[in-house]
Amino acid sequence: KSMDRYIRFALLTGVTKFGKVSVFSDLNNLRDISMEFAYIGICGITEEELHSVFKEGVKELGAANDMSVEETKARLKELYDGYHFNEDCVDIYNPFSILNTFAKKRFGDYWFETGTPTFLVELMKGCGYSLKKLMREYATADSLNGLETFRKNPVPILYQSGYLTIKDYDSRFKTYILGFPNREVEDGFMEFLLPSYTGMDNSEATFGVMNFVKDIENGDTDSFMKRLTTFFADTPYELARDLELHYQNVMFILFKLLGFYTQAEYHTSEGRIDMVVKTKDYIYVMEFKLDGTAEEAMQQIESKDYALPFECDGRKLVKVGVNFSYEKRNVERWIVK
Template structure:
């Protein structure tokens, strides 16, 4: 029986070590970090272990040698000096007014000032921070360690609100500026967050930070590698295989497909999502654990605000400047989606410095599409999975009329304000629906000049579809035949359906579909 304690949701290093929870040893990388630089920034998706990393650094700089017994750090560190630590966690507050951030910082400063004293002349938040740093250094005789967890939480919560973003940016710029002005009093500084806001943002005051987010040496600082899985969880792999009636190799492949695939720098080792992995071993079954903990709605708001074509997410190309920094005024949602962990590096063209992005794994791809569906189609979060199940069953049984009537229901009541971008809206609805169906049946779609042609394959049927907007279903069918879309399947033993579909701007829905069923013709129209 497996008696291992899994630290699911536990972000405190001391608690993990004292209470006997399992810890994947990252302390050799922590040692390398503290011995080779002074100021760092690391961005990683939520629940990837950023808070645990900050807590590990805190225990190290507190000189708590006993917590590192049996870990790599025990052999590496000889001195174990205790430093004064200023730890800020911005994750524990709702930031919806300028005062909400000021109140949070004021509370943190009050705690520090009770330890290190105050000066009446220090009126602003930034002056008080500078004063605390200097007094902590002078009082203890050791330079100060500054640890900031989720530094970007206020900025992220204010995406879409330019006035609030500006207020937060100005407050944080001045506040974090103390890391530069009091450099002589500081031993080490580390900021973590999901995103990196650049250009005219808080980082303009922190150009002394080393950003290790895309540094190959620290790619595995958060998250779990395949090597670590086989080193630390071999018993769990066999137990999971037994529980799920799978072979050892099948379990390894399933874990890889579901939770691996994060690459935070080109040509680096793949990283597994630690939260999903630990939950899988704890519950001894596969699930969308990371996704079920909540996806920020600001991602969808960004996609919709910028009228983003979701097809582009399947083959995004960009450069390091875009990946490394978010410009709050930019119309490109991709940097936020990448840094939030919904896209990752899939390839790199060294000659031009171009990164190719894609979904890291099945959990993220399917979870993200399921999350998007209610924002684009007429369905709810609860209904969406069942609707996709019905779509799949209809095409698996050859019931294309029910399939298209259901699709009509998804497109019904398209908001009037979306009419100006109706073609993109339909493209996005189709992309999400067919992407979700693609986890159960084989789906291929190609876009050209805003049009979509689609091939859908089940065990018994092949569907070749062409969609038009304000054309005719007959024109769509003509294109299938003229361009010989069905030719690759003519020798296939499965039943073949060619389907021409037309969307109407007037009705804002599917107006008609025509089906040619292996030589016979069948025509249906919408009930609108």
């Protein structure tokens, strides 16, 4: 503050916004340009810049991975593109990940090397945050720019730290629709969440997902369900105080991770989780009940014709009805047809 007479221009950058807590604050005259249209491309790499400035880098990366230029561009877009800082923003690529990819000539989850989001996970647990909202979260501009209520609402920090970004804008209600920016963030965040919500260590969680995928691909439904039962049996009591929410969150994480290796679709509503998982040879239609019966779950699949859209597909159709028990804090029974 005492150097004001020498300062002509100053730019402050960081992960989360610096709050103006008082009219007497030394930094109360800052101009926040985070969401201004004129500066939407200032902190990243646009697609035009990637294809022009990094043209040779894209070619070399493709050659090192036996990919065409077009395949390389598509892979870079899937992994590292998708950040938006305004409703009219062009796609912004993550510069840290892009530069590391070019330097090492391999695709990887480089962003998570900068740190682990332990604070965010604990914040979401403390808020009782439903993880399914990560796929389509809603927020106003004022909420995204503030941190005052973050202990009750983790969305501002999830946005400001890059785990969520603007996907769409509802001009009528002046509301932003948020979601994961790209595959790198989504995949990395889900892999981090699984041990945090199940009490497993990272290596156990990684091998657990690998075995789940193998069970599904081999048509071994009973093995899959036994493995799922083990997941919940190993969950520490303190992680499951709100059992219904915890159950839904773990299932969301698991099937999101399965979706990176198979086609996994999920639809959640009050008290139930419906899953459709597709592999090369099988299509699974699953219905989960909470404190009901496996028979009721199977009956719902049959009565509502959940499997009807897949009956002419050609792949083997497997129906699975599952009941989860509050008392047992685990899967109680399942039926396979």
